[in-house]
Amino acid sequence: MTDQETRVPAQGCEDTSAACGAGGRREFLGAAVAAVATALTGCGKVSSEEFLQHNFRELSKDEVAQVIARLEKEYKDKFKKDVKVATTEPIPGVIFGYALDLSRCIGCRSCVHACVKENNQSRKPEIQWIRVLEMDKEEGVDLQHAEQYYNPDEVPREGHFYMPVQCQQCKKPPCTKVCPVGATWKEKDGIVVVDYNWCIGCRYCMAACPYGARHFNWGEPHIDAADVNPVTHYLGNRPRPKGVVEKCTFCVQRTRKGLYPACVEICPTGSRKFGNLLDPKSEIRQTLETKRVFKLKEDLNTQPTFFYFYGV
Protein backbone atom coordinates (compact mmCIF):
# COMPACT_ATOMS: atom_id res chain seq x y z
CA MET A 1 0.00 0.00 0.00
CA THR A 2 2.69 2.44 0.94
CA ASP A 3 4.36 1.78 -2.39
CA GLN A 4 1.30 2.94 -4.24
CA GLU A 5 0.92 6.01 -2.10
CA THR A 6 4.45 7.15 -2.62
CA ARG A 7 4.19 6.54 -6.32
CA VAL A 8 1.26 8.93 -6.76
CA PRO A 9 3.19 12.22 -6.89
CA ALA A 10 5.66 10.69 -9.30
CA GLN A 11 2.91 9.68 -11.67
CA GLY A 12 1.33 13.11 -11.43
CA CYS A 13 4.65 14.66 -12.29
CA GLU A 14 4.04 14.57 -16.00
CA ASP A 15 1.01 16.82 -15.65
CA THR A 16 2.03 19.47 -13.17
CA SER A 17 5.17 21.40 -13.98
CA ALA A 18 5.54 22.55 -10.36
CA ALA A 19 6.05 18.97 -9.14
CA CYS A 20 8.67 18.38 -11.80
CA GLY A 21 10.74 21.27 -10.54
CA ALA A 22 13.17 19.18 -8.51
CA GLY A 23 13.83 16.69 -11.29
CA GLY A 24 14.17 19.36 -13.92
CA ARG A 25 16.57 21.35 -11.80
CA ARG A 26 18.70 18.26 -11.20
CA GLU A 27 18.81 17.46 -14.87
CA PHE A 28 19.70 21.04 -15.69
CA LEU A 29 22.48 21.10 -13.08
CA GLY A 30 23.82 17.77 -14.32
CA ALA A 31 23.93 19.01 -17.88
CA ALA A 32 25.52 22.29 -16.82
CA VAL A 33 28.20 20.55 -14.79
CA ALA A 34 28.90 18.21 -17.67
CA ALA A 35 29.21 21.14 -20.05
CA VAL A 36 31.61 22.92 -17.70
CA ALA A 37 33.57 19.71 -17.25
CA THR A 38 33.86 19.26 -20.98
CA ALA A 39 35.04 22.81 -21.35
CA LEU A 40 37.59 22.51 -18.54
CA THR A 41 39.06 19.11 -19.20
CA GLY A 42 38.69 18.89 -22.93
CA CYS A 43 37.32 15.40 -22.49
CA GLY A 44 34.33 15.43 -24.77
CA LYS A 45 33.74 11.72 -24.22
CA VAL A 46 33.08 11.90 -20.47
CA SER A 47 29.38 11.61 -19.83
CA SER A 48 27.78 13.61 -17.04
CA GLU A 49 27.09 10.37 -15.13
CA GLU A 50 30.74 9.42 -15.35
CA PHE A 51 31.87 12.91 -14.36
CA LEU A 52 29.58 12.95 -11.34
CA GLN A 53 30.43 9.42 -10.22
CA HIS A 54 31.89 9.21 -6.71
CA ASN A 55 34.72 7.12 -5.33
CA PHE A 56 33.77 3.45 -5.65
CA ARG A 57 33.95 2.90 -1.91
CA GLU A 58 31.37 5.61 -1.27
CA LEU A 59 28.77 4.30 -3.68
CA SER A 60 25.50 2.79 -2.47
CA LYS A 61 24.34 -0.54 -3.87
CA ASP A 62 21.98 1.20 -6.28
CA GLU A 63 24.68 3.54 -7.48
CA VAL A 64 27.05 0.62 -8.03
CA ALA A 65 24.39 -1.12 -10.11
CA GLN A 66 23.94 2.04 -12.18
CA VAL A 67 27.67 2.42 -12.70
CA ILE A 68 28.03 -1.21 -13.75
CA ALA A 69 25.11 -0.92 -16.16
CA ARG A 70 26.64 2.21 -17.68
CA LEU A 71 30.06 0.63 -18.04
CA GLU A 72 28.68 -2.54 -19.59
CA LYS A 73 26.78 -0.45 -22.11
CA GLU A 74 29.89 1.59 -22.92
CA TYR A 75 31.92 -1.59 -23.47
CA LYS A 76 29.13 -3.08 -25.57
CA ASP A 77 29.14 0.02 -27.77
CA LYS A 78 32.91 0.04 -28.01
CA PHE A 79 33.69 -3.65 -28.52
CA LYS A 80 30.36 -4.85 -29.97
CA LYS A 81 30.24 -7.71 -27.49
CA ASP A 82 28.94 -8.36 -23.99
CA VAL A 83 31.50 -7.50 -21.33
CA LYS A 84 30.44 -8.43 -17.79
CA VAL A 85 31.71 -6.21 -14.98
CA ALA A 86 31.58 -7.90 -11.58
CA THR A 87 31.95 -6.29 -8.18
CA THR A 88 32.67 -9.51 -6.25
CA GLU A 89 33.53 -8.73 -2.64
CA PRO A 90 36.52 -10.17 -0.77
CA ILE A 91 35.92 -13.64 0.68
CA PRO A 92 35.84 -13.41 4.52
CA GLY A 93 38.75 -15.14 6.24
CA VAL A 94 40.99 -14.95 3.20
CA ILE A 95 44.22 -13.01 2.74
CA PHE A 96 45.93 -13.87 -0.50
CA GLY A 97 49.59 -14.76 -0.65
CA TYR A 98 51.87 -15.58 -3.52
CA ALA A 99 55.21 -17.34 -3.75
CA LEU A 100 57.52 -17.72 -6.71
CA ASP A 101 60.18 -20.40 -7.00
CA LEU A 102 63.35 -18.73 -8.27
CA SER A 103 65.09 -22.06 -8.68
CA ARG A 104 62.47 -23.22 -11.18
CA CYS A 105 61.53 -20.16 -13.23
CA ILE A 106 63.12 -20.45 -16.68
CA GLY A 107 62.18 -16.96 -17.90
CA CYS A 108 59.88 -18.08 -20.74
CA ARG A 109 57.53 -15.08 -20.26
CA SER A 110 54.41 -17.27 -20.54
CA CYS A 111 53.06 -15.49 -17.47
CA VAL A 112 53.61 -12.03 -18.94
CA HIS A 113 51.53 -12.72 -22.02
CA ALA A 114 48.86 -14.78 -20.24
CA CYS A 115 48.44 -11.82 -17.90
CA VAL A 116 48.06 -9.37 -20.79
CA LYS A 117 45.31 -11.53 -22.31
CA GLU A 118 43.47 -12.17 -19.06
CA ASN A 119 43.62 -8.61 -17.78
CA ASN A 120 42.84 -6.64 -20.93
CA GLN A 121 46.09 -4.71 -20.93
CA SER A 122 46.51 -2.29 -23.80
CA ARG A 123 48.33 -3.96 -26.70
CA LYS A 124 49.19 -0.65 -28.27
CA PRO A 125 50.62 1.24 -26.52
CA GLU A 126 51.98 -1.86 -24.85
CA ILE A 127 51.41 -2.39 -21.15
CA GLN A 128 52.60 -5.44 -19.23
CA TRP A 129 52.06 -6.00 -15.53
CA ILE A 130 54.76 -8.63 -15.11
CA ARG A 131 58.42 -7.97 -15.86
CA VAL A 132 60.79 -10.91 -15.97
CA LEU A 133 64.33 -9.98 -15.01
CA GLU A 134 67.27 -12.00 -16.20
CA MET A 135 69.88 -12.05 -13.47
CA ASP A 136 73.46 -13.14 -13.24
CA LYS A 137 73.98 -16.24 -11.13
CA GLU A 138 77.30 -14.81 -10.03
CA GLU A 139 75.67 -11.65 -8.75
CA GLY A 140 72.62 -13.18 -7.08
CA VAL A 141 69.48 -11.09 -6.58
CA ASP A 142 71.03 -7.77 -7.52
CA LEU A 143 68.84 -5.43 -9.52
CA GLN A 144 71.94 -3.66 -10.82
CA HIS A 145 72.57 -6.76 -12.91
CA ALA A 146 69.02 -7.29 -14.14
CA GLU A 147 68.04 -7.35 -17.79
CA GLN A 148 64.40 -7.30 -18.85
CA TYR A 149 64.80 -7.20 -22.65
CA TYR A 150 66.65 -10.54 -22.97
CA ASN A 151 65.62 -12.51 -26.05
CA PRO A 152 67.83 -15.55 -26.70
CA ASP A 153 66.75 -18.55 -28.79
CA GLU A 154 66.38 -20.66 -25.71
CA VAL A 155 65.89 -20.05 -22.03
CA PRO A 156 67.20 -20.61 -19.42
CA ARG A 157 70.53 -19.16 -20.51
CA GLU A 158 73.70 -20.58 -19.06
CA GLY A 159 74.76 -18.76 -15.90
CA HIS A 160 71.49 -16.88 -15.47
CA PHE A 161 68.36 -17.12 -13.41
CA TYR A 162 65.05 -15.36 -13.84
CA MET A 163 62.99 -13.25 -11.51
CA PRO A 164 59.48 -12.15 -12.50
CA VAL A 165 58.40 -8.96 -10.73
CA GLN A 166 54.81 -7.79 -10.44
CA CYS A 167 52.75 -6.00 -7.80
CA GLN A 168 53.84 -7.33 -4.41
CA GLN A 169 50.47 -6.50 -2.79
CA CYS A 170 52.28 -4.97 0.19
CA LYS A 171 50.82 -4.98 3.68
CA LYS A 172 52.09 -1.41 3.95
CA PRO A 173 51.68 -0.18 0.38
CA PRO A 174 53.49 3.12 -0.18
CA CYS A 175 51.43 3.67 -3.34
CA THR A 176 48.09 3.97 -1.56
CA LYS A 177 49.52 6.37 1.01
CA VAL A 178 50.50 8.96 -1.56
CA CYS A 179 47.33 8.93 -3.64
CA PRO A 180 45.90 12.44 -3.20
CA VAL A 181 42.35 11.38 -4.01
CA GLY A 182 42.06 7.92 -2.46
CA ALA A 183 41.63 6.21 -5.79
CA THR A 184 43.77 3.25 -4.77
CA TRP A 185 43.52 1.19 -1.63
CA LYS A 186 44.09 -2.20 -0.06
CA GLU A 187 41.10 -4.52 0.05
CA LYS A 188 40.30 -6.86 2.97
CA ASP A 189 41.77 -9.86 1.15
CA GLY A 190 45.06 -8.03 0.69
CA ILE A 191 44.70 -6.98 -2.94
CA VAL A 192 45.69 -3.41 -3.75
CA VAL A 193 43.19 -2.06 -6.27
CA VAL A 194 42.59 1.08 -8.32
CA ASP A 195 39.28 2.80 -9.05
CA TYR A 196 40.02 3.77 -12.64
CA ASN A 197 37.10 6.18 -12.66
CA TRP A 198 38.39 8.06 -9.63
CA CYS A 199 42.08 8.07 -10.58
CA ILE A 200 43.23 11.51 -11.72
CA GLY A 201 46.40 10.22 -13.37
CA CYS A 202 48.90 12.15 -11.22
CA ARG A 203 51.20 9.08 -11.10
CA TYR A 204 52.34 9.75 -7.50
CA CYS A 205 51.71 6.05 -6.81
CA MET A 206 54.09 5.09 -9.58
CA ALA A 207 56.79 7.23 -8.04
CA ALA A 208 56.12 5.71 -4.63
CA CYS A 209 56.14 2.05 -5.72
CA PRO A 210 59.65 0.60 -5.28
CA TYR A 211 58.84 -2.35 -7.56
CA GLY A 212 57.84 -0.53 -10.74
CA ALA A 213 54.60 -2.45 -10.57
CA ARG A 214 52.26 0.34 -11.61
CA HIS A 215 51.70 1.31 -15.22
CA PHE A 216 50.21 4.40 -16.78
CA ASN A 217 47.95 4.61 -19.81
CA TRP A 218 49.80 7.35 -21.65
CA GLY A 219 47.78 6.76 -24.77
CA GLU A 220 44.29 5.58 -25.57
CA PRO A 221 44.49 1.85 -24.74
CA HIS A 222 43.89 -0.35 -27.72
CA ILE A 223 42.72 -3.97 -27.67
CA ASP A 224 41.14 -5.76 -30.62
CA ALA A 225 37.52 -6.51 -29.77
CA ALA A 226 38.14 -10.22 -30.35
CA ASP A 227 40.94 -10.18 -27.77
CA VAL A 228 38.92 -8.52 -25.02
CA ASN A 229 38.36 -10.82 -22.06
CA PRO A 230 34.65 -10.28 -21.33
CA VAL A 231 34.82 -11.62 -17.76
CA THR A 232 35.90 -8.60 -15.77
CA HIS A 233 35.86 -6.98 -12.35
CA TYR A 234 35.30 -3.28 -11.65
CA LEU A 235 38.53 -3.08 -9.63
CA GLY A 236 40.46 -5.42 -11.89
CA ASN A 237 40.62 -6.20 -15.57
CA ARG A 238 37.81 -4.11 -17.05
CA PRO A 239 39.06 -2.07 -20.02
CA ARG A 240 40.71 1.10 -18.76
CA PRO A 241 40.45 4.64 -20.11
CA LYS A 242 43.41 6.77 -21.10
CA GLY A 243 45.18 8.67 -18.32
CA VAL A 244 44.84 6.22 -15.43
CA VAL A 245 47.21 3.94 -13.56
CA GLU A 246 46.79 0.18 -13.53
CA LYS A 247 48.48 -2.79 -11.87
CA CYS A 248 48.38 -6.49 -11.04
CA THR A 249 45.39 -7.41 -8.87
CA PHE A 250 46.19 -11.13 -8.38
CA CYS A 251 43.48 -11.54 -11.07
CA VAL A 252 40.78 -10.32 -8.66
CA GLN A 253 38.10 -11.39 -11.17
CA ARG A 254 39.36 -14.99 -10.92
CA THR A 255 40.70 -15.37 -7.41
CA ARG A 256 37.58 -14.08 -5.66
CA LYS A 257 35.72 -16.87 -7.44
CA GLY A 258 38.24 -19.42 -6.18
CA LEU A 259 40.26 -19.74 -9.37
CA TYR A 260 44.04 -19.48 -9.57
CA PRO A 261 45.48 -16.31 -11.16
CA ALA A 262 46.21 -16.59 -14.89
CA CYS A 263 49.98 -16.55 -14.33
CA VAL A 264 49.75 -19.56 -12.00
CA GLU A 265 47.62 -21.45 -14.52
CA ILE A 266 50.02 -20.89 -17.40
CA CYS A 267 53.43 -21.36 -15.77
CA PRO A 268 54.98 -24.42 -17.46
CA THR A 269 57.38 -25.07 -14.61
CA GLY A 270 54.93 -24.77 -11.73
CA SER A 271 57.06 -22.03 -10.18
CA ARG A 272 54.10 -19.98 -9.05
CA LYS A 273 52.23 -20.75 -5.84
CA PHE A 274 49.08 -19.05 -4.70
CA GLY A 275 46.64 -19.41 -1.85
CA ASN A 276 45.13 -18.24 1.39
CA LEU A 277 47.67 -17.11 3.97
CA LEU A 278 45.17 -17.80 6.74
CA ASP A 279 44.77 -21.47 5.80
CA PRO A 280 47.64 -23.50 7.34
CA LYS A 281 47.05 -26.33 4.84
CA SER A 282 47.32 -24.12 1.75
CA GLU A 283 50.19 -24.44 -0.71
CA ILE A 284 51.35 -20.95 0.10
CA ARG A 285 51.59 -21.64 3.84
CA GLN A 286 53.34 -24.97 3.24
CA THR A 287 55.83 -23.14 1.06
CA LEU A 288 56.47 -20.34 3.54
CA GLU A 289 56.92 -22.78 6.38
CA THR A 290 59.25 -25.27 4.72
CA LYS A 291 61.30 -23.30 2.16
CA ARG A 292 63.89 -20.57 2.23
CA VAL A 293 61.87 -17.45 1.50
CA PHE A 294 62.72 -13.81 0.95
CA LYS A 295 60.87 -10.62 0.14
CA LEU A 296 62.05 -8.21 -2.53
CA LYS A 297 63.46 -5.01 -1.00
CA GLU A 298 62.49 -6.15 2.47
CA ASP A 299 64.48 -3.27 3.98
CA LEU A 300 61.89 -0.78 2.75
CA ASN A 301 59.33 -2.27 5.16
CA THR A 302 56.63 -2.45 2.51
CA GLN A 303 55.86 -5.96 3.81
CA PRO A 304 54.92 -7.70 0.57
CA THR A 305 52.52 -10.65 0.50
CA PHE A 306 54.46 -11.79 -2.55
CA PHE A 307 57.39 -14.01 -1.66
CA TYR A 308 60.30 -15.50 -3.52
CA PHE A 309 61.65 -18.88 -2.52
CA TYR A 310 64.14 -21.55 -3.49
CA GLY A 311 62.41 -24.87 -4.03
CA VAL A 312 65.70 -26.74 -4.39
Add this chain to the structure above:
Amino acid sequence: MNRSLIRSSLRAAPILALLLVFATGKASAETPAAKPAAKQAAPTPEGIQVPKPPFTEGIFPCTACHDGKAVKLNTKQRELKDMHTDIELTHGPESRWCLDCHDANDRDHLKLASGEKVEFTASYKLCGQCHGDKLRDWRVGIHGKRTGMWNGPKQYLLCVHCHNPHQPHFKPMKPLPPPTRPEAIQVTKGGAR
Protein backbone atom coordinates in the same frame (compact mmCIF):
# COMPACT_ATOMS: atom_id res chain seq x y z
CA MET B 1 49.17 -34.02 -22.53
CA ASN B 2 46.05 -35.57 -21.08
CA ARG B 3 44.48 -33.76 -18.17
CA SER B 4 41.21 -34.25 -16.41
CA LEU B 5 39.69 -32.24 -13.66
CA ILE B 6 40.08 -34.02 -10.39
CA ARG B 7 39.19 -33.30 -6.84
CA SER B 8 41.78 -32.40 -4.29
CA SER B 9 41.27 -35.75 -2.72
CA LEU B 10 44.62 -35.56 -1.01
CA ARG B 11 43.13 -33.05 1.35
CA ALA B 12 39.52 -34.17 1.17
CA ALA B 13 40.00 -37.88 1.77
CA PRO B 14 41.34 -37.70 5.35
CA ILE B 15 38.65 -35.17 6.23
CA LEU B 16 35.97 -37.44 4.79
CA ALA B 17 37.43 -40.33 6.65
CA LEU B 18 37.41 -38.39 9.90
CA LEU B 19 33.83 -37.35 9.29
CA LEU B 20 32.89 -40.99 8.78
CA VAL B 21 34.64 -41.91 11.98
CA PHE B 22 32.83 -39.23 13.94
CA ALA B 23 29.51 -40.15 12.38
CA THR B 24 29.83 -43.75 13.51
CA GLY B 25 30.85 -42.61 16.99
CA LYS B 26 34.28 -44.22 17.00
CA ALA B 27 36.22 -41.02 17.49
CA SER B 28 38.74 -42.70 19.79
CA ALA B 29 40.01 -45.08 17.08
CA GLU B 30 41.03 -42.25 14.79
CA THR B 31 44.10 -43.25 12.81
CA PRO B 32 43.56 -46.99 12.30
CA ALA B 33 39.94 -46.50 11.27
CA ALA B 34 40.59 -43.47 9.11
CA LYS B 35 43.06 -45.15 6.79
CA PRO B 36 40.93 -48.00 5.43
CA ALA B 37 38.00 -45.62 5.01
CA ALA B 38 40.14 -43.30 2.92
CA LYS B 39 41.33 -46.22 0.85
CA GLN B 40 37.83 -47.34 0.05
CA ALA B 41 36.66 -43.86 -0.89
CA ALA B 42 39.45 -43.21 -3.37
CA PRO B 43 40.11 -45.03 -6.63
CA THR B 44 43.92 -45.00 -6.32
CA PRO B 45 45.70 -46.60 -3.38
CA GLU B 46 46.47 -43.30 -1.72
CA GLY B 47 43.45 -41.35 -2.81
CA ILE B 48 45.38 -39.12 -5.18
CA GLN B 49 43.64 -38.92 -8.50
CA VAL B 50 45.89 -38.01 -11.39
CA PRO B 51 45.43 -37.45 -15.11
CA LYS B 52 46.31 -40.15 -17.62
CA PRO B 53 50.06 -40.62 -18.00
CA PRO B 54 51.47 -39.09 -21.22
CA PHE B 55 52.00 -42.30 -23.20
CA THR B 56 53.18 -42.21 -26.80
CA GLU B 57 50.08 -42.86 -28.86
CA GLY B 58 49.22 -46.54 -29.30
CA ILE B 59 51.98 -47.78 -27.00
CA PHE B 60 49.79 -48.81 -24.09
CA PRO B 61 48.97 -51.53 -23.08
CA CYS B 62 52.53 -52.81 -23.30
CA THR B 63 51.29 -56.40 -23.08
CA ALA B 64 49.93 -56.05 -26.62
CA CYS B 65 53.50 -56.96 -27.67
CA HIS B 66 55.11 -58.02 -24.38
CA ASP B 67 52.75 -60.96 -23.89
CA GLY B 68 55.51 -63.50 -23.21
CA LYS B 69 54.88 -65.20 -26.61
CA ALA B 70 55.39 -62.73 -29.46
CA VAL B 71 58.21 -61.07 -27.58
CA LYS B 72 60.19 -63.36 -25.32
CA LEU B 73 61.44 -62.06 -22.00
CA ASN B 74 65.11 -61.11 -22.18
CA THR B 75 66.51 -59.80 -18.94
CA LYS B 76 69.96 -59.21 -20.33
CA GLN B 77 71.04 -55.57 -20.09
CA ARG B 78 71.69 -54.41 -23.68
CA GLU B 79 71.25 -51.64 -26.17
CA LEU B 80 67.82 -51.83 -27.81
CA LYS B 81 68.04 -52.14 -31.60
CA ASP B 82 64.62 -53.34 -32.83
CA MET B 83 62.10 -51.35 -30.82
CA HIS B 84 62.05 -48.29 -28.56
CA THR B 85 65.09 -46.92 -30.35
CA ASP B 86 63.77 -43.39 -29.76
CA ILE B 87 64.31 -43.77 -26.05
CA GLU B 88 67.58 -42.33 -24.88
CA LEU B 89 68.14 -43.03 -21.23
CA THR B 90 69.87 -40.15 -19.48
CA HIS B 91 68.42 -40.65 -16.03
CA GLY B 92 70.57 -41.55 -13.09
CA PRO B 93 73.66 -43.78 -13.11
CA GLU B 94 74.82 -45.51 -16.30
CA SER B 95 73.97 -48.93 -14.92
CA ARG B 96 70.28 -48.04 -14.90
CA TRP B 97 68.09 -49.64 -17.51
CA CYS B 98 64.51 -50.51 -18.49
CA LEU B 99 63.73 -53.32 -16.05
CA ASP B 100 64.84 -51.30 -13.03
CA CYS B 101 61.50 -49.51 -13.26
CA HIS B 102 59.37 -51.56 -15.69
CA ASP B 103 58.12 -54.86 -14.30
CA ALA B 104 59.70 -57.68 -16.34
CA ASN B 105 56.79 -60.08 -15.93
CA ASP B 106 53.95 -57.59 -16.18
CA ARG B 107 54.81 -54.80 -18.58
CA ASP B 108 51.60 -52.90 -17.90
CA HIS B 109 52.99 -52.06 -14.48
CA LEU B 110 56.01 -50.38 -13.02
CA LYS B 111 57.87 -51.83 -10.08
CA LEU B 112 59.46 -50.38 -7.01
CA ALA B 113 62.90 -51.39 -5.72
CA SER B 114 61.08 -53.67 -3.28
CA GLY B 115 59.52 -55.55 -6.19
CA GLU B 116 56.07 -54.16 -5.44
CA LYS B 117 54.04 -53.43 -8.58
CA VAL B 118 52.82 -49.89 -9.23
CA GLU B 119 50.23 -48.61 -11.71
CA PHE B 120 51.42 -46.10 -14.29
CA THR B 121 48.95 -43.66 -12.73
CA ALA B 122 50.88 -43.90 -9.45
CA SER B 123 54.32 -43.52 -10.99
CA TYR B 124 55.11 -40.76 -8.49
CA LYS B 125 55.74 -43.53 -5.98
CA LEU B 126 58.46 -44.90 -8.19
CA CYS B 127 60.02 -41.45 -8.65
CA GLY B 128 59.71 -40.81 -4.92
CA GLN B 129 62.03 -43.74 -4.10
CA CYS B 130 64.99 -41.53 -4.97
CA HIS B 131 63.39 -38.09 -5.07
CA GLY B 132 61.69 -38.31 -1.69
CA ASP B 133 62.00 -34.60 -0.97
CA LYS B 134 60.31 -33.75 -4.27
CA LEU B 135 57.52 -36.23 -3.61
CA ARG B 136 56.97 -34.69 -0.20
CA ASP B 137 56.79 -31.21 -1.75
CA TRP B 138 54.52 -32.43 -4.56
CA ARG B 139 52.02 -33.87 -2.10
CA VAL B 140 51.55 -30.51 -0.38
CA GLY B 141 51.65 -28.52 -3.62
CA ILE B 142 55.07 -26.89 -3.39
CA HIS B 143 56.67 -28.86 -6.22
CA GLY B 144 54.83 -29.26 -9.49
CA LYS B 145 51.92 -27.55 -11.07
CA ARG B 146 48.34 -27.39 -9.88
CA THR B 147 45.55 -25.71 -11.75
CA GLY B 148 41.87 -25.19 -11.08
CA MET B 149 40.77 -23.63 -7.81
CA TRP B 150 42.94 -22.52 -4.91
CA ASN B 151 40.08 -23.33 -2.53
CA GLY B 152 38.44 -26.21 -4.37
CA PRO B 153 38.83 -28.89 -7.05
CA LYS B 154 42.34 -28.99 -8.43
CA GLN B 155 44.13 -30.62 -11.27
CA TYR B 156 47.45 -32.22 -10.39
CA LEU B 157 50.12 -33.30 -12.81
CA LEU B 158 52.21 -36.44 -12.50
CA CYS B 159 56.00 -36.09 -12.40
CA VAL B 160 56.14 -37.54 -15.92
CA HIS B 161 53.88 -34.83 -17.37
CA CYS B 162 56.75 -32.35 -17.04
CA HIS B 163 59.78 -34.63 -16.77
CA ASN B 164 60.29 -37.28 -19.42
CA PRO B 165 61.20 -40.24 -17.18
CA HIS B 166 63.93 -41.32 -19.60
CA GLN B 167 65.38 -37.81 -19.93
CA PRO B 168 64.08 -35.95 -16.92
CA HIS B 169 65.81 -32.62 -17.37
CA PHE B 170 63.31 -29.85 -18.14
CA LYS B 171 63.66 -28.89 -21.81
CA PRO B 172 64.77 -25.34 -22.65
CA MET B 173 62.26 -23.30 -24.65
CA LYS B 174 61.96 -20.20 -26.79
CA PRO B 175 60.91 -17.23 -24.64
CA LEU B 176 57.88 -15.17 -25.66
CA PRO B 177 58.65 -11.68 -27.02
CA PRO B 178 60.30 -9.15 -24.69
CA PRO B 179 58.73 -5.80 -23.83
CA THR B 180 59.30 -2.93 -26.23
CA ARG B 181 62.34 -0.83 -25.39
CA PRO B 182 61.46 2.77 -24.53
CA GLU B 183 63.50 4.08 -27.46
CA ALA B 184 61.50 1.87 -29.83
CA ILE B 185 58.12 3.29 -28.79
CA GLN B 186 56.62 5.33 -31.59
CA VAL B 187 54.80 8.44 -30.48
CA THR B 188 51.52 8.81 -32.29
CA LYS B 189 49.81 12.13 -32.69
CA GLY B 190 47.64 12.84 -29.68
CA GLY B 191 49.11 9.76 -28.04
CA ALA B 192 49.82 11.51 -24.78
CA ARG B 193 47.67 14.01 -23.03
